[in-house]
Amino acid sequence: MSIAVAHTEEDHGHHHKETFVTKYIFSQDHKMISKQYLITGLFMGIIGIAMSLLFRLQLAWPEQPFGIFEVLLGKWAPDGVMDPNVYLALVTIHGTIMVFFVLTAGLSGTFSNLLIPLQIGARDMASGLLNMISFWLFFLSSVIMVMSLFVEAGPAAAGWTIYPPLSALPQAQPGSGTGMTLWLVSMAIFIASSLLGSLNYIVTVINLRTKGMTMTRLPLTIWAFFVTAIIGVVSFPVLLSAALLLIMDRSFGTSFFLSDIFIQGEVLHYQGGSPVLYEHLFWFLGHPEVYIVLLPALGITSEIIATNARKPIFGYRAMVASILAIAFLSTIVWGHHMFISGMNPFLGSVFTFTTLLIAIPSAVKAFNYITTLWKGNLQLNPAMLFSIGLVSTFITGGLTGIILGDSTLDINVHDTYFVVAHFHLVMGISALYGLFAGVYHWFPKMFGRMMNKNMGYFHFWVTAICAYGVFFPMHFIGMAGLPRRYYTNTAFPYFDDLADINVLITVFALVAGLAQLVFLYNFIHSMFYGKETVQNPWRSNTLEWTAPIEHFHGNWQGEIPHVHRWAYDYSKPGHKEDFMPQNIPLQKGEEELQH
Amino acid sequence: MNIVLAFSILILIAIAIWQVTKIFELSQGKKIYTQIADDNDNNWNGKLMFAFLIFIYGITIFSFVSYGDVLLPQAASEHGSDYDNLMWVSFAIIFFVQTITQALLHYFSYKYRGEKGKRALFYADNDKLEAIWTIIPVIVLAGLILVGLYTWTDIMTVEENDDALVVELYAQQFNWKARYAGDDGVLGDANVRFLQDFDGKNLVGIDATDPNGFDDVVVQELHLPVGREVIFKMRSQDVLHSAYMPFFRAQMNCVPGMITEFAFTPNKTTEEMRQDPDIISKVKKINKLRAEKSKELILNGDVALDPYEFDFLLLCNKICGASHYNMQMKIIVESKEEYAKWMSEQQTFAEVIQ
Numbered sequence: 001m002s003i004a005v006a007h008t009e010e011d012h013g014h015h016h017k018e019t020f021v022t023k024y025i026f027s028q029d030h031k032m033i034s035k036q037y038l039i040t041g042l043f044m045g046i047i048g049i050a051m052s053l054l055f056r057l058q059l060a061w062p063e064q065p066f067g068i069f070e071v072l073l074g075k076w077a078p079d080g081v082m083d084p085n086v087y088l089a090l091v092t093i094h095g096t097i098m099v100f101f102v103l104t105a106g107l108s109g110t111f112s113n114l115l116i117p118l119q120i121g122a123r124d125m126a127s128g129l130l131n132m133i134s135f136w137l138f139f140l141s142s143v144i145m146v147m148s149l150f151v152e153a154g155p156a157a158a159g160w161t162i163y164p165p166l167s168a169l170p171q172a173q174p175g176s177g178t179g180m181t182l183w184l185v186s187m188a189i190f191i192a193s194s195l196l197g198s199l200n201y202i203v204t205v206i207n208l209r210t211k212g213m214t215m216t217r218l219p220l221t222i223w224a225f226f227v228t229a230i231i232g233v234v235s236f237p238v239l240l241s242a243a244l245l246l247i248m249d250r251s252f253g254t255s256f257f258l259s260d261i262f263i264q265g266e267v268l269h270y271q272g273g274s275p276v277l278y279e280h281l282f283w284f285l286g287h288p289e290v291y292i293v294l295l296p297a298l299g300i301t302s303e304i305i306a307t308n309a310r311k312p313i314f315g316y317r318a319m320v321a322s323i324l325a326i327a328f329l330s331t332i333v334w335g336h337h338m339f340i341s342g343m344n345p346f347l348g349s350v351f352t353f354t355t356l357l358i359a360i361p362s363a364v365k366a367f368n369y370i371t372t373l374w375k376g377n378l379q380l381n382p383a384m385l386f387s388i389g390l391v392s393t394f395i396t397g398g399l400t401g402i403i404l405g406d407s408t409l410d411i412n413v414h415d416t417y418f419v420v421a422h423f424h425l426v427m428g429i430s431a432l433y434g435l436f437a438g439v440y441h442w443f444p445k446m447f448g449r450m451m452n453k454n455m456g457y458f459h460f461w462v463t464a465i466c467a468y469g470v471f472f473p474m475h476f477i478g479m480a481g482l483p484r485r486y487y488t489n490t491a492f493p494y495f496d497d498l499a500d501i502n503v504l505i506t507v508f509a510l511v512a513g514l515a516q517l518v519f520l521y522n523f524i525h526s527m528f529y530g531k532e533t534v535q536n537p538w539r540s541n542t543l544e545w546t547a548p549i550e551h552f553h554g555n556w557q558g559e560i561p562h563v564h565r566w567a568y569d570y571s572k573p574g575h576k577e578d579f580m581p582q583n584i585p586l587q588k589g590e591e592e593l594q595h
Numbered sequence: 596m597n598i599v600l601a602f603s604i605l606i607l608i609a610i611a612i613w614q615v616t617k618i619f620e621l622s623q624g625k626k627i628y629t630q631i632a633d634d635n636d637n638n639w640n641g642k643l644m645f646a647f648l649i650f651i652y653g654i655t656i657f658s659f660v661s662y663g664d665v666l667l668p669q670a671a672s673e674h675g676s677d678y679d680n681l682m683w684v685s686f687a688i689i690f691f692v693q694t695i696t697q698a699l700l701h702y703f704s705y706k707y708r709g710e711k712g713k714r715a716l717f718y719a720d721n722d723k724l725e726a727i728w729t730i731i732p733v734i735v736l737a738g739l740i741l742v743g744l745y746t747w748t749d750i751m752t753v754e755e756n757d758d759a760l761v762v763e764l765y766a767q768q769f770n771w772k773a774r775y776a777g778d779d780g781v782l783g784d785a786n787v788r789f790l791q792d793f794d795g796k797n798l799v800g801i802d803a804t805d806p807n808g809f810d811d812v813v814v815q816e817l818h819l820p821v822g823r824e825v826i827f828k829m830r831s832q833d834v835l836h837s838a839y840m841p842f843f844r845a846q847m848n849c850v851p852g853m854i855t856e857f858a859f860t861p862n863k864t865t866e867e868m869r870q871d872p873d874i875i876s877k878v879k880k881i882n883k884l885r886a887e888k889s890k891e892l893i894l895n896g897d898v899a900l901d902p903y904e905f906d907f908l909l910l911c912n913k914i915c916g917a918s919h920y921n922m923q924m925k926i927i928v929e930s931k932e933e934y935a936k937w938m939s940e941q942q943t944f945a946e947v948i949q
Contacts, residue, residue: 166915275835310715342829353744356740363732391700392647408678415912450630452630453636455615480668487919491921498665507604572717
């Protein structure tokens with residue numbers, strides 16, 4: 001690695017001839033790749049969120065005709081009434097897109113790429129080529145996933161967890177035909193992309209830190225991205241194996257997950273497999289995936305809260321320790337998704353124990369954020385509002401995890417809307433807030449311009465109110481016993497009195513959806529016409545703001561800055577300014593905080 | 596209802612437009628204008644943070660007042676009260692923590708909103724404080740884990756015994772069947788391979804070579820005697836299903852290729868539940884809603900909805916295909932005598948295949 005660094009250091013100054021294709025399309029520059037991830041992620045996000053609005057309409061006004069259904073769904077909504085198969089397809093693809101394409105690739109891909117080299121003081125990722133391949137594999141998998149929406153029988157519709165046999169048997173539902181094949185192919189490519197990306201992040205953080213950037217001086221963003229990448233490398237391959245085995249079962253007649261099946265008047269030949277095995281394999285990724293989504297958002301928040309509170313992040317060591325603890329625990333809790341799957345109840349006890357342990361590092365993080373705000377001088381920029389909002393939804397959503405993680409209590413709320421409310425708040429909304437916070441905060445770094453703050457405020461407040469408006473009442477219909485993934489609850493008169501709540505939720509969801517248009521407008525408009533930024537607009541300590549506004553491959557003209565202090569010397573006594581960038585040497589007699 | 600809704604949407608859109616125009620006015624103002632929060636922004640956003648705290652409390656109180664009656668249906672099984680106690684204890688802890696932490700978070704955001712010239716306190720670490728908020732969750736969670744595991748083991752330990760009623764729940768796209776073990780108390784062997792025997796009369800695939808199966812009874816409506824333990828054996832013939840019985844605090848997946856188990860003792864009959872004051876008011880509320888909807892339907896020339904009467908439910912709670920939302924079976928809990936009478940009217944497997 002040191003050879004690579006030496007080489008790039010010699011190289012600076014000479015401008016490489018860059019063509020349009022190498023600069024904007026097959027770029028190996030981490031900053032350009034980061035923008036490519038962001039824009040692809042946002043595009044997928046639009047599709048994912050739009051789908052949720054469609055099925056919210058159906059849930060609030062079941063089996064009512066809507067013109068928009070006819071326009072968007074065509075033959076799948078005869079006379080404008082949504083077909084049940086399409087409903088299932090919409091929830092499936094909504095989940096898949098939001099979890100993997102927006103909150104994994106869109107969030108981690110964007111900010112790991114942008115910030116890892118810039119914040120540790122490297123000229124680029126360890127391998128620019130792998131990084132480029134990683135993005136284009138992600139792009140390819142996005143294209144295939146979107147393509148699957150247009151196949152004859154519709155896209156995958158077995159839920160984002162695609163449990164076999166439903167997902168394995170084309171006879172079981174229309175969505176388990178070509179749509180499911182494309183889903184599996186898309187995900188296999190996505191996993192390859194994610195693995196290449198993660199390996200690159202890990203190697204870069206370990207090897208390419210600038211002089212003085214010890215592990216204990218790393219900003220918490222980098223700690224979060226680094227640990228996230230490790231979780232990804234450990235768990236994503238297991239999902240790949242599950243996907244491959246499922247492909248074998250579907251196309252080559254093996255029986256890994258299937259046994260004793262009679263469907264459509266026919267006994268199938270499968271013998272000896274078990275769907276529970278698939279559940280284990282899936283959730284071995286599926287649960288760490290929650291933290292793959294959430295940790296980067298928490299890392300971004302740590303950075304933004306400290307910068308905007310003009311205070312050091314409280315308890316840096318505890319923050320790092322809790323990231324590591326969460327990462328470790330996240331790989332041994334997957335069974336809490338399977339308390340009632342038919343696995344041995346003793347396993348349920350074990351997973352209850354490990355699951356509730358996760359509440360401890362999570363609580364430490366929440367309290368440390370709150371203490372960081374205490375006696376700060378809070379600069380309430382849009383990024384800061386989203387970060388505070390994240391802490392709020394992280395607490396609200398996280399607390400109900402105490403109920404769901406308890407195997408006993410899970411019995412009656414498993415797979416109800418209580419679960420939907422819980423995970424949307426704690427990982428969906430929280431991670432989305434992390435994404436928004438990151439975009440508002442690092443937009444100047446990415447595009448050299450500022451986003452409009454008033455539109456940012458409008459975006460935050462409407463979204464914050466609607467997020468609670470949608471997901472808070474949702475706990476109640478879950479506790480009432482309403483299962484998720486029901487096309488309508490009119491088949492059960494017992495649930496008739498929940499109709500009002502469903503209408504309320506849908507109204508909030510629609511307003512929230514509209515508010516995102518303000519963000520999109522702000523994003524695109526600011527990219528071209530935003531106010532030009534100064535080099536360090538938020539008066540931040542981290543290294544990315546010491547790089548020039550103009551982008552070029554290599555990040556810094558001249559030597560890479562050396563690091564002399566941690567990233568959180570905000571409002572340190574003895575300094576005139578309320579921030580001390582990491583590259584400023586310690587003054588005579590100044591002590592570095594022992595952290 | 597729809598009018599109110601349309602009206603509120605219109606109001607919200609109007610507010611949105613008003614806000615957006617305000618933004619435009621602001622952004623075209625003459626004063627030197629940056630996109631970084633100034634004192635004015637910090638001030639009003641800080642105050643909104645405090646207002647947001649009130650909003651969170653407000654929506655909590657509103658939800659409990661308006662929707663509190665839908666929370667956790669009345670328990671009708673013996674372990675139901677243990678479950679409910681644990682649930683309410685957990686809820687109390689959650690609400691306590693939620694109220695305090697949200698208050699601190701939003702109050703600090705308001706109280707310490709930035710001002711030019713102010714300086715934040717350099718406060719990076721306090722081991723004692725961090726130890727406190729590590730240890731307190733440890734203690735609380737240890738308590739919850741212990742009680743939870745004790746209850747879990749209690750509920751999930753299924754011990755075969757002669758007094759218990761053995762019932763197989765059989766799931767398929769998109770309906771449920773139940774099989775009673777009959778006089779011998781033993782379910783006959785079964786497999787999907789036998790489903791096509793006897794011209795499709797073998798509804799759950801009982802193995803006709805196993806003598807234990809002849810007295811088995813297959814039905815489409817589940818009857819249970821009150822006060823007697825029921826051991827459920829779940830099977831599925833095609834995809835995953837989940838037998839969810841919310842009133843009994845019971846749920847277990849039905850997995851093709853294996854038999855899963857769950858046991859509980861119903862302690863209230865359907866009739867007793869129908870006399871329960873909470874259920875009576877709920878049924879009344881639902882019937883009022885249905886009557887209103889029926890009026891609309893009749894105006895459109897459709898058939899009116901049937902009035903609702905309380906019954907225990909078995910729902911499918913694992914996505915299983917197009918009609919997943921309507922895969923249900925009625926459960927009737929009745930006295931031992933009524934149950935015995937009903938059972939004597941059913942045909943055994945031997946009688947069905949004759």
